[in-house]
Structure formats: structure tokens, C-alpha cells
Amino acid sequence: MIVRYLSWDDYFMAIAFLSAERSKDPNRQVGACLVSESGIILGIGYNGFPRGCSDDDLPWAKKSLTGNPLETKYPYVCHAEVNTILNTNHASANGQRLYVTMFPCNECAKIIIQSGVKEVIYFVEKRLDNSDTIYAASRKLLSMANVSVRKHQPEMSQILIKFGER
Ligand SMILES: Nc1ccn([C@H]2C[C@H](O)[C@@H](COP(=O)(O)O)O2)c(=O)n1
Numbered sequence: 001m002i003v004r005y006l007s008w009d010d011y012f013m014a015i016a017f018l019s020a021e022r023s024k025d026p027n028r029q030v031g032a033c034l035v036s037e038s039g040i041i042l043g044i045g046y047n048g049f050p051r052g053c054s055d056d057d058l059p060w061a062k063k064s065l066t067g068n069p070l071e072t073k074y075p076y077v078c079h080a081e082v083n084t085i086l087n088t089n090h091a092s093a094n095g096q097r098l099y100v101t102m103f104p105c106n107e108c109a110k111i112i113i114q115s116g117v118k119e120v121i122y123f124v125e126k127r128l129d130n131s132d133t134i135y136a137a138s139r140k141l142l143s144m145a146n147v148s149v150r151k152h153q154p155e156m157s158q159i160l161i162k163f164g165e166r
């Protein structure tokens with residue numbers, strides 16, 4: 001019998017996708033998975049409000065009806081990449097890889113660089129509103145800091161998880 005098994009890249013990206021499913025952002029769920037040089041998962045995360053800051057008290061809106069930015073999610077939400085790096089359950093190791101479902105913004109790029117990540121593998125580069133500068137700056141910083149960046153090339157087009165006996 002031939003066993004179909006996941007490549008390492010598909011495995012870690014799938015974990016980033018699964019993690020994204022935890023996000024409560026109604027418009028965009030982003031997930032990430034941080035992996036050591038030797039292939040050990042160091043942390044996973046998704047976009048959400050900081051710990052102790054309830055979704056009941058903060059807005060998920062993209063735009064404010066009154067024009068007040070404090071009535072949108074943007075000043076409050078922690079990006080998936082940052083949560084993943086902060087959730088690390090292991091002393092940081094050199095040569096970390098970060099798998100992320102979306103290309104990192106410039107603010108995340110700074111944290112990625114400073115935390116010692118050496119490679120970013122992203123799934124999609126989505127254009128957010130007025131975001132050209134953000135992503136150009138991110139690419140520039142990652143390149144200057146010698147962080148490799150590559151787009152994930154999936155070997156499997158989908159992974160189905162069924163709960164049940166195996
Ligand atoms: N690399 C990224 C980019 C964005 N996010 C989060 C931040 C927000 O929750 C959402 C973007 O919302 P949109 O403007 O598309 O409604 O995605 C992230 O975690 N990592």
C-alpha cells in the first residue's frame with residue numbers, strides 16, 4: 001500500500017492554516033508557524049486582540065462610521081507573525097523559519113528580523129488597502145537583513161482532516 005504523507009513544507013504551512021482558523025477576524029484570518037533549523041515547531045499563532053483584551057469590548061470593523069480610527073480593529077490587533085514569535089515555547093534557536101499564510105507587513109518584518117528568523121515562507125501576498133508602501137518596506141528590510149523569502153509551493157492541493165477512528 002502506498003502511504004501519502006505530507007512534505008515538511010506542506011506540513012508546517014498546513015499548521016499555519018489550521019492556526020488561522022482560530023482567528024476571530026471576520027475579514028481575514030492569518031496564521032503562522034515558527035520552526036527551528038532542525039524542524040522542531042517553536043510556536044504557532046494567529047491574528048487577534050492581545051491577551052485580556054476582550055473581543056466583546058473591541059471592534060473588528062475595518063472602517064469606522066464616524067471616521068474615528070479607534071473604532072476599527074487596526075490599532076488593537078496583534079498580527080499572526082508577532083503572536084507566533086511571542087508564543088515561542090523554546091529558547092530561541094538560530095536559523096528559524098517562519099511559515100505564514102500571508103506575506104508579513106513591515107512592522108512584523110522588523111520583529112521577524114530582530115528575533116533571528118532566517119527564512120520566511122508565505123502562502124499569499126494579499127494587497128491590503130493602501131498597503132504598497134508597507135509591503136515594499138517589508139521586502140526591503142527582509143532583504144537588507146538577509147532573511148530569505150519564498151512563496152510556498154504546495155505539493156498537495158488540499159488536506160482533509162476527519163475526526164474519527166483511524
Ligand atoms: N501579515 C499580516 C497581515 C495582516 N494581518 C492581520 C491584521 C488584521 O487582523 C487582518 C487584516 O485585515 P484586513 O485589513 O484585510 O481586513 O490581518 C496579520 O496577522 N498578518
Ligand SMILES: [Zn+2]
Binds near residue numbers: 104105
Ligand atoms: Zn504584520
